[in-house]
Structure formats: structure tokens, C-alpha cells
Amino acid sequence: MLSSIVRRLLQTIGVVLVMSALVFAALYLIGDPVSMLASPEATEAERELIRQSLGLDLPLWHQYLIFLNKAFVHLDFGNSFLTGEPAMRLIFERMPATLELATAAMLLAVLIGVPLGIYAGLKPENFGARSVMTGSVLGFSLPNFWVGLMLIMVFAVFLHWLPAGGRGPVEAFGPIQLSVFSWEGWRSLMLPVATIATAKCALIIRVARAATRECLPLDYIKFARARGLSETRVLGVHLLKNILIPIVTIAGLEYGQVFAFAVVTETVFSWPGIGKLLIDSIITLDRPVVVAYLMLTVVFLSLLNLLVDIIYTILDPRVQSKAGA
Amino acid sequence: MCPLVSFGTFRQGPLLQTRAPSSSSPCLLDVQGLRTWFHTRAGVVKAVDGVCLQLKQGEILGLVGESGCGKTITGFSLMNLVDKPGRIRAERLFFDGRDLQALSAKEYRALRGNEMAMIFQDPMMTLNPTLRVDTQMIETVQAHESVSRRAARARSIDMLVKVGIPAPEERMCVYPHHLSGGMRQRIAIAIALLNSPKLIIADEPTTALDVTIQGQILYEVQKLCREMGTALIWITHDLAIVSGLADRLAVMYAGRIVETAPTADIIRGARHAYTHGLMASIPTFDTRGKNLFQIPGSTPSPLNMPEGCPFRTRCYRATPQCVHEPVFEETAPAHGVSCWHPGIAA
């Protein structure tokens, strides 16, 4: 198993390098890198300084190596045009907010989606099951921001039950700040989490249902019943362990998508995460932040894929022996 | 020469005395008129259409028939494991003096795996691939008796030794896919025997295994059943295998039992035309060099059974009377046939 992990790690590093080359190409080859990385108000003298510091007279591969060095060894992506702070530091400051959102949403989606999906798979002709499936079509077809808007309209504007935006009060949890420790924090979390969870829950319902439909007629389920095991045990242990494999895989991959798609939700709810930071940076042409965000996302997604692969190997004993052999 | 011996000589392993228990012992299983029909959109599939079985304590019955004749569904019907849209009905369905049709789902579940156990055909798919062997064995014990995990584990290890698995403590801690087909089937047998059931229904348990393993498993199952006094229904399409194992045979065709008798009686003098055909199809030393016999025609579709006797379209004895459903009669003691023209082969 170790060899397969090492192999995947190398593949991941390869992908990250390729992406960094693409970003480098976009920055340094297309358009004038100086105007990309210098503030729009810089004077000619300042631009000249920047040009020199960027080493634009050096051969391309040398520039690329400098870029890589700065990016990965020093985590230096330049300073934000807006605030002057180092871009990477800005991102790390805002990341916990997005992580909070993404984790809560995924957890909710799995906790609701798996039981509903199993129910829909057990009795597919049932009216309840069919409503669940139709609901799931609605869930993943409705645009994310529309769901958010509707939720704000109903719960914030008309009912005044929940706040329409912003993050609740934060407390330190080790090195990061989280807002999950107070009721106020939860109140602010609820609507954005519900928005994201709707689409993901719909997806998980469909995956769970498909996996259930596939596993139920198999011999080992019948054998479990033939041994007189309670239905709870048959479904809750025998079935669940087998359907968890595709569900965890998909949930893991979707976590990465949620992380990226948080852009939309954070805009709708004015949630101070890295998604909102990205949009603001794009609109204000704060390019160092955009570059930093891109590289971070690339690394994060690649590592996530790797993690999902490892978890898959742990969950499915059949894959383990194939990998270890 | 006794035909029983000739069948024995080309099977692997020594042949145990097939000593049927005395006929005065009470009936363990009494099935009359079992019908399992599937109400599908395409029509009613009469998978089992009038099965009569009797089994005494400790008796071994071989249920023989070709693929698709409904023998597996018969086994599932006895265990109440038939999925929708199938429905089970019977005139009489008694097990150990209890009316199975009157049992609630919970009571039936208490019966399954406890007094009545089943072994499936494909050992690859019978055990859950994501759970360890010991988990699956221990939960079977704990589902029916409140014993400690350790006691359940000890019982499982004992049973594994009985079925002939070496180093059982190690074997238990692995996942099923680490084991060979023969091992897995032995474990399935061990699981079936864990709670000392009165009846085991074995649905073609050796079909998916190598021929060499087949013989071993056959021998072990027979030995264990005799030792523990467990009745056994061995479902198979291979008449030759089961004739060395079973006390009685029941031949099934198109969802019905067409003939049932002690094994020796069937081999010496079968009375139904289908049984004749089955026996004649088996290659023996006498048929060397000659064309193998084939029953003409093919099995009717369960959606479209011929009226009356289902075998009449292929039977060399068919007459216009056969359009009426034949009655299952005892032509000799313990020898029942469902035919208007029973008799020894021509």
C-alpha cells in the first residue's frame, strides 16, 4: 500500500507542477507581467524597479525557477494591491471561514442524504421514494445563488428569523478563528450552509440510492437475512459498509468542489471567506491574490484527491490487497 | 451389480452408509401444495407450482432438477426469503410442528439461522466482502442467543475446526476475499451449523467449486449432518452427485415435484418419464462410445406452461389424458409420482 501512496503523491506533485507552469505562462508570457504584478498607479520608475526585481531579462526557465522558488519555498506571491499585505497571509486569514462553511455543509449533506438515499433505494416505487428523487432533481438543478436568495427572502426578509448575511462572532480554536462556538455563530451559519447543502445533499441521495439498488439484490444481503440477522443490522452494517465506499469517494471529491464553489455562497451571504476574497480581487484586479488563490486551490484539490484515494483503500479491503500485492 | 455401488466407485472419497432413520420418527418438515408465484408486469410467473415435500429428523433429501425448474425458489420459499413481487402460498407448511404461514416476520426471523439454515451456491458472493469472517460468524451467534462475544468466538472456532479449516484463529481474522472458494464455502457451512439447526437447505453448494473440492465438501457435510442429527435438503442439478449422499430424492420439473422416493428406489426403478430421461442422460461405463441420450424438446417458459402435466410436450408416454393435471400418488411405500402413466422405463 505504501508504494501506491508514494506513486499517487508523485502524480500529485506532477499535476501541481504542471498547473504552476500554466499559471506562470499565463502571467509571464501573456501580457505584460509588470502591469500584471504592479499596481496600476505605479510610476514608470517603479515599474522599472519591478521589472528588474522580476528578473525579466533572465532566460525563461530561470524566471520559472524563481517563480517556483518564491511560490513554494517562501510562499511569497507578492503583496495585495489593495491592502499591501502579503497575498498568502490574506488567504490564510480568510480560509477558516470557508472551511467552516464547507465542512458543515458536507456533514449536513451526508447526514441527511445517506438515510434518504437508502430509503429511496429500498422501496423505489414508493411515493415517498419518488418524491425524494424528484426533490433531488430540483436540488441539484437549481442554481446555488438562487437557492441562497430564496432562503434569504423567506427566512431573513419575511420571517426575520435568521440574519441575511455576515459571519457570527468568532473565537479562537488553536491557531484559527471559528464561529461555531456560539448560538449567534450558528444562526449566521445556517442559511449559507443550507444553500450549499441542498445541491450536495441531492447528489448524495442519488449516489446512495444507486449504490443501495446495486447492493440489495446481492447474495450476501440475502445470506445475512437467511441467518436471521435483524433488518437493522442487515441495512445498518452489511449494506451501509458497502455503500459507504462510493459515498465517501464522492463526498470527498465534492468537498473540493464546495470549497471552490463557496465563491457564490460567500458573495450572496457576504461571508468573509476566501471565495469572496477571490471575487473582490478579480473585480479590483488585485492579481497577486488571484495567483495565490489559484496555487492554493490547485494544491488543496490535488491533496484532497490523494486523501480520497487513500481513504478508499482503507475502506475497501479488496482494493488493499490488490494495491499491496 | 447394485447400481448404488457403481455410482459410488467413480466419486471421490469413501462412501458412507446411507442409513435412513426409522419411519416411525415424526415429520420435521411437512410441505403440501407449495406455490410461489411472481406477479410481474409481463404476467404471472409460476416459479413453484405445487411442491410436496416431507422430511424426517436427520434425513437427507436430494432435490434434483434442471436449471430454472424452481428448486432454488423452493428453498427460498421455505425460508421466507422470496422478494416481491413473489408470493408464497401453501396448503400445508409445517416445520417442527409449527405452522410457518402463521408466523410473524419477527418469529420467522428468529427461526432463520437458528433452527433452519441455508447455504448458498456462490461462495464468492455469500460473505460480505467488507466485513471480517469473525464478525460475520459472531453476529450469527449473537442474533439468536445472548452470549458474550468471547463465547460466540469460541463457538465459531470450534465449528471451523469441525468443517476442516486449518488454523481457524488466524483464518477468522481475515476478509473473505483472502480465502479460496472451497474455504469460503466451508465457512458458509460452518455458519449454517453454528446454532445447531434442525434443517439445513443447501442450494447447489458445490456447483461453483472444483471437482476435487466438491467431493471433500460432500463428504464433510454428510458426516456433520449425521453427527449432529441435522436434516438436509441438498438442491442440485447433478443427479449423480446427490445419489451417493441422500436418503431420499425428489425430482422437480417446471415448478412441481414429479417423483419422490428413497434413493435406491429411484435408481433401481424410477417411474416418471422425466426421471428416466435424467438417468439416461448420465454418462456411465455402459454408455461409452455411444451417443448420449437427450430428452427431446426444451423446458417450457414459466410464463407459458402447457395445460395439465408440464412434461407432456416432451414425454414419450403422453396421451390425451395428460391435459388434465396429474395427481401426486404413492405407487409404492414412500414412492410418490405425479403421472397418469407411471412405470419402469421401457
Added chain:
Amino acid sequence: MDIALESPAVRAKRESMLRVFAEQFLSSKLAVLGLILLVLFLCLAILAPWIAPQNPFDIGTLKIMDSKLPPGSASSSGAMTHWLGTDGQARDVFSAILYGLRISLVVGLVSVSLAFAIGATVGLVSAYFGGRTDALLMRIVDIQLSFPAILVALVLLAVLGKGVDKVIYALVAVQWAYFARAARGAAIVERNKEYVQAARCMSLSWQRILWRHLFPNCIPPLMVIATIDLAHAIALEATLSFLGVGVPVTEPSLGMLISNGFEFMMSGAYWIAFFPGIALALVVVAINLVGDHLRDIFNPRNEI
């Protein structure tokens, strides 16, 4: 030599297959409802200039007094009733929705068609030539697919700037990979069949084999993907416009209308964002209902 002669038996088979398909499609009431809605919206969009009571982009016809009127109120001149109200710049919401629908649908249809063309070609070529070409192309597709669509679109738009055509390019860049993978999958199955081997032996040009033989087999899965992708494209374009990086203000799509109305929601003028939102939701759900049922018809096993 042309292998395209169709015997009466083949033609009859094709017609009965169409009938079977029509029957299967009509069996789902939801899908039929979706199709009706879709056709309705298409008609509305095409006929917009004639149906809309007002051209919302002709500034001359707007009167500031009429801004933020609730639904059902009459305009100040009494000439028409604003059934869905007016927005902050006195534009009739109903008319704005009709025009916005046009932009949304056009962007969606054009981008899907282009992505279909590019993706199908790449997929077919990859399947036909196999080997290194296949491995390389599919690697690119996989990498593209592992990145969230929204990010790719955002970055591209950040580089390309604003405009309807830029949005279309970004959407195409996001979507082509789905088509490529599906086309390759279907084509590989077909490529290994004997008649394709025979065609290769007869040294027919690869273009002919590709388009005449491999492509027709890919059409069912590609149609399913095209339908579902249309919904995604429209939703994605709406999202991008909502975020402010999509279509320009001069050609607002439904997403842009919602974005404009967002700020008014808190102050109670909910209709400015609500009705375009409902229109968008209906369009997307209708397309998804149709696409979902198509997927059930063509791959009954693949239920996700």
C-alpha cells in the same frame, strides 16, 4: 464504395426504434412537463420583441417615476400594467425577463453546441487513434474535469474581460471535457466491433470511419450530456453574471437581472430579483427534468 444504402428492413427498424423512444419518453409525466415548459420558454424568448409590452433597454421609454412599482400596478401614463412590477430604473420586469431569457438561452445553446462539436471531435479522435494520443488527450480531460467549473470560468473571464462572447468562450472551455469523455467512451465500445475493423481493412479514410461509423453510436449519450449541460451552462452563466463577471450591463441575462435586484431585496422590493429568479429556476429545472429522463432511457443502469 458507399456503405450507406438503407434497405427497407433497416429503415423500418429505425422508425420503430423512434417510436419506442417516443413511447419511453412520454412515459414520464414530469419529463413531458419539462419539455412543454422548455418549448414555451423558447417561444417566449424568440417572440420577445413582439410580446414584451416595453423594450426595457430603450432608455427613452422609461420614466423615473415608475421605478420600483410593485407587481400589478399601472404605469404613470396608464398605458400598460406592470404585471410583475418595475425595477430600480423603471424597467418593466416582465419585459426584462423576456429579453434576459433571450440572452440566457442564446449563451447556453451556443456554448453547448460549440462544446459538443469540440468535445465530440476530441473524444472520437482519441478513441480512434488510441495509444499515446488517447492517453494524452484523456489526461488533459481528466485534469480539466478535476477542477471546479466555476474556478476555471472565473479565471478565464478575469483574463479575457467582460462580454457575451467572452462568457461563451469560458463556458465552452469548461464544458468540452464532459463531451470528450462521453464521446470517447461510446466510441471505444464501437471501435472494437468487427465492422469497424473491416472498414479499416478496406482502407477507408479515418475521417469517414470516424463520422460515419463511430459518431452515430455516440449520439445517444452525447444528447443526454448536451441536455444536462445546457442547464448547467445557463445556471453557470447566471452565476457568473450574478457575481458581476459575466455579461455586461447592456445585455443583461437573467443572472444579471437577479444581481441588480439583490440590493433591493432587503428594502422590500423583492419582485425585482424574485421573478427573474423564478424564470431562471423554471428554465433550468425544465431542462433537467428532460435530461434526467433521457438519461434513464439511454442508460437504465447508470442511475446517478
